[in-house]
Amino acid sequence: MEPTAHSQQEASTPSSTETAEDLALKLNVAVRDSNTEDVLLLLEKGADVNSRADSGWTPLQSAVQANNEELVQLLLDRGACPHARKDNGGTAFTEAAIVGNVNILELLLKRGVNINDHDDNGFTALMEAAWYGRVEALEFLHSKGANVNLRRAVSEEKAKLHKGGATALMDACREGHFSAVKTLVQKMGADVNIRDNKDSNALIHALKKGYCAKERYESAVSIGRYLLQHGIDVNSKNECGKTALILAVEMQSPDLVEALLEKGEIDIDDADEEGNTALMVAVEKNDYNIAKLLCEKGARTDVGNLIAVANRKRAPKLALLLRQHNARFIPENLEDWEPNSKRWRDQLKNLYKIYRPMIGKLKTFQYIQQRIQNTSRGGIYLGLHGGTEVAVRITRSVEGDEEKRFFEQCGNCEHLLKLFQFEKDRGYTYLCFPLWERNLEEHLQDPEEQMDYKDALRMIFQAVRELHSLGFAHQNLHPSDFFIDLGGKIYLADFDNRRKLIEGKKDLVNSDLEALGRLVLYVLTGGRKPLQQVSTEDLAADSPDYHEALDLVHSLVSHDERGLEGLSKHPYFWSKQSRFKYLKSIWNKIKSLPNRKAVFHALNAMNHSPYPQWTNEIDECVLKSMKNPPEGKRYNYKNTITDLLRFIRNLDEHPTDRISRRIGDHTEYFLALFPALTICVHNRLRQSPSYSHLADIQDSPL
Known part of the structure; x- marks a missing residue:
């Protein structure tokens, strides 16, 4: 719509008291009112098409929010920037995905918008469309190349708090949009088993809010059953250590509980961070039907005060059911216990106090607050084996047997991590190692920790020598692979399983020597730079060992003929x-x-x-x-x-x-x-x- 001649005359002679700020405010109001005529008038008066209202909203973003295609086109033609961001980093494009308007999305894409761009909280347009259940927008964005399995990117500070990492599928599950879930999985190939930074998968997200209202309950059950049909891992946990089974019990959904148990992969006696099992939750909720189902499927009744809880709920029928399945009152009488570990003290004391189903002599809890290290093949968790503090690696039994054989070979080595004990249960092997306090990377980056660099490098060299003597090259020497115990002793491990048999291949040994050269620089510079970025220029030239250290690094990187055995006697190590x-x-x-x-x-x-x-x-x-x-x-x-x-x-x-x-x-x-x-x-x-x-x-x- 074009302004009238009279309007044009008014626009050409704006009030002298009308400031640019006044015009900007009026423009944003006109856009939010979808008043195209006023928008045109204000633009003619010189209102900034890219001005910002509260929270950084631009007129274009407001037009998109109003789902006004005509106004969006007008503003773009008048120079509106499609890349402008609100205070939270959101753009007109992510706003269009929330609205679900495919025409506006296409308009903005033609203006050079990055389809996988995200706001400050890591939300892409695809994630917004999934969150609000905009199926048509999802299909359009996917057809234009949006990454369906992109994980939510967040700042380093948020990642340390385990925020972020969610996918569009998790968003659709969390908000109960079943049609969006089916579209993402069936048509777009969304990976159901990706986990966010809290180690939760899409099934956990589906059950987070599934019992708030009838409609949400029904969608959560439908989504849960659908994900189970598509092979989702039922052993994922939320940030409180609750499994999908516990969440389903909290929802009081017998259908979903039964579907989960039918998978045959779930640990029926797994407990959350407070030690509550699915049966304990069912009893607390006085849900006889689910309690009966769990008891018949073999849930343990010898944990918690099940009878006492049933009596408190005035539920004699439930108490009778529990007694029929051998429930007895078990008084809690834990002695006070103090761990040896200083760093893991609080987590170990919590593990000691809560109920966990025993795996042989091992008590462990595979959830994020008990995880002490990540590897490419899964996490390492705290554990108590016969009362001894251990680090636990959990693998499938076939892989676990192979790992066990390797670590058993390290038994006579002084600086290779040794296997303390192992347990097997339900197709998994639990490898238990003496607990360490920190890995080398963590130790160097802690300003309160002190280290004798020369002594540390002696132990590191010996560890690599011992590994080579067993016939293996490590192939991935990294500070996070070296562990330091309470006494300051350093051990090398290969949890990523990248080691290779040397079998006369000198290039494998040379590769370890080069990596060791970088590691020497990393240690001597106190870990101030990432391993791959550190160089000899970072060495302190006034150090009393500077010239020896420089020569040692050069000798390692150049594959000196002395080899690791000879270089272990290098002048750097002399007093x-x-x-x-x-x-x-x-x-x-x-x-x-x-x-x-x-x-x-x-x-x-x-x-x-x-x-x-x-x-x-x-x-x-x-x-x-x-x-x-x-x-x-x-x-x-x-x-x-x-x-x-x-x-x-x-x-x-x-x-x-x-x-x-x-x-x-x-x-x-x-x-x-x-x-x-x-x-x-x-x-x-x-x-x-x-x-x-x-x-x-x-x-x-x-």
Whole structure:
């Protein structure tokens, strides 16, 4: 609709008191009223088509919300930005999906909108359409390439709180839109077994609000049965540890309870974080029919105060049913118990107190609050095996047997994670390991934790050596694969099962050496950067071990011929005292050789000597005193490496109080003054075929 001539005349001469803010406010009001004539007038007066109202709403977004296609087209033609975001990051496109208007969605797509774009809470247009049950919009978005299995992206802070990760299918299930669920699964191939960041799948979302009203109850039951027909995992839990069976009991849906039990995969005695089983919930709700069904299917009646609860509910018939299935009153008499673990104390105490069905001698709870680590093959959970604190890996029995055989091979290794015990139940193997406090990545990123980097790397090197000695290459060395116990001891594990048999394949060993080089840098830089981003430039050049560390990393990455066995004796691992004694011992060895001139040549023939003018570095008084010793011959030291070694040896072998007072501890003085000397001498000797044996520290009287 075009403005009249009179309106145009008014528009050309706007009131002097009418500000841009006034025009913007009026424009947004006109759009929300779907008053096209006023919209045109205000645009002619100069109202900003991309102005924002409360919460960041633009006129275009308001027009979409009003489901006004004509107004949407008009605003787009007048320059409205289809990419503008509200305060919550939402756009006109996500708003169109909420409305479910396919024509508006298509209009916006033609303006270059990203079909998988999301707001600040991670909602895409497809997710919004699913949440509001807009089936036609779902089908349209899918036909245009929307990712049906995209998980809700959230900030790092929200992810740490286990928020986000939901899919469009979960949204449709949560809001009870059965037709949308069927469309997503049947026509769009939605994966029913994706889990969100709280470890819940679509079935758990379907039952979250399923008992609020009759209509919602019926849709939840229908969706639940449908998902069961399409192979959904019935053992997923919500954030409170409730299984689908417990949620179905809370809904008081005998049909859904029966359907879940018919699957034969569900643990009927599984309990939530408060220790309540499905039967305990049924008794608490005084639901005789469901309680009878659960009892007949073999639910345990020897847990909780079932009889007492039934009596409190004034339900004699229910109490009689429970007694017929051997229910007895079991007084709770748990002794106070304090875990050894400091980090996992609260979770372990909770596990100790609550009811859990025992798996042999193992008590564990496979839900998010008891999970201590994620792996590519599932989580690691806390457990108590015969009262001992353990970490539990749960696998299918076939995989578990293979894992068990591998970990049993690690039994005699000092720094490979060992198998403590195992249990089997219902086709699953429960592998139990001594409980660790943190993995290496977590430890380094905790500002309150301290670590002796050299000692840590010694244990890491030994762990990799032990794995290689068993015939395996790790192929995925990462800080999260190294575990630290209460005593600070480090162990290596391979829960991702990426290890490979070496069988003479040197490239597999070399791959581990390269990864170990990156790991050395990661440890020495305190984990400040991600493993793949850290480089030698991040090493602190003023560190007393800088030159040795640099050489160690280079040796690992270049597949040094010494291999891991030889590099485990690298000068980086030597103490300061060992390095100083080594430098002294070299001169003593050289001077006793009949062909020492050749050794002199090997050490001094350096294109780039680290200290070409070392005599200028020495304290002048000390150098003068050593050139003219009180006893002995005068000697004029030259700027060669061998004379520097001779100087170090002579000064330390023939100390004087005057020199010691001036320079202090000899070891500290020389290593601080010549920090690259040890690795320089070591490498020059090692690389000389005739004298390489002199490089080994074990040949020195240390």
